[in-house]
Amino acid sequence: MNSLHTISPYKWHGQWVFDDPEKELSKEPFVAGIDDMLDRIAPLGQCTLVFSSESFPGVTHRLNKTYSEDKGNWYHSPELNLIGWLCPVLLKYFPSAPEQIFIQLKSTNGD
Numbered sequence: 001m002n003s004l005h006t007i008s009p010y011k012w013h014g015q016w017v018f019d020d021p022e023k024e025l026s027k028e029p030f031v032a033g034i035d036d037m038l039d040r041i042a043p044l045g046q047c048t049l050v051f052s053s054e055s056f057p058g059v060t061h062r063l064n065k066t067y068s069e070d071k072g073n074w075y076h077s078p079e080l081n082l083i084g085w086l087c088p089v090l091l092k093y094f095p096s097a098p099e100q101i102f103i104q105l106k107s108t109n110g111d
Contacts (some may be wrong), residue, residue: 004052005093009038011045023092033084040080041105048106053098063101073097 009018009030016030016038030038041047041061050058063075063084072087090097 003054004050004056006048006050008046008048009042020092023089025089025092028089031085031087033082034075034086035084037077037080037082037084040082050104050106051093052102053094053100055102056104058104059102060105061103063103065097065099068097075101 007018007020009016011017012027016035017027018030019026019028029035038047050056061077061079063077066074066076066083068074069085072085073090074083074085076083086097
């Protein structure tokens with residue numbers, strides 16, 4: 001299993017979503033606070049996120065697991081001081097919900 005994963009969230013009808021054809025995901029929504037985090041880190045409505053359960057060079061954000069609820073998990077971002085819920089789709093990327101998720105934000109605006 002890959003240790004680094006990449007998705008490119010974007011706004012669709014005002015909602016943050018992402019596609020991952022390899023995982024059979026199309027317009028998978030981010031909800032319950034994760035959308036608020038994305039609004040803060042990608043105000044232009046698009047970005048690329050590289051993420052892993054292990055730290056790697058270039059990490060810009062970290063999510064710490066706080067508790068499980070409704071088959072998903074709540075994560076806190078110390079950098080943003082926000083909390084958000086990640087649904088069971090997370091398990092398409094990890095065998096179990098990681099205690100920490102390390103994220104590198106990359107611009108998709110040609111910067």
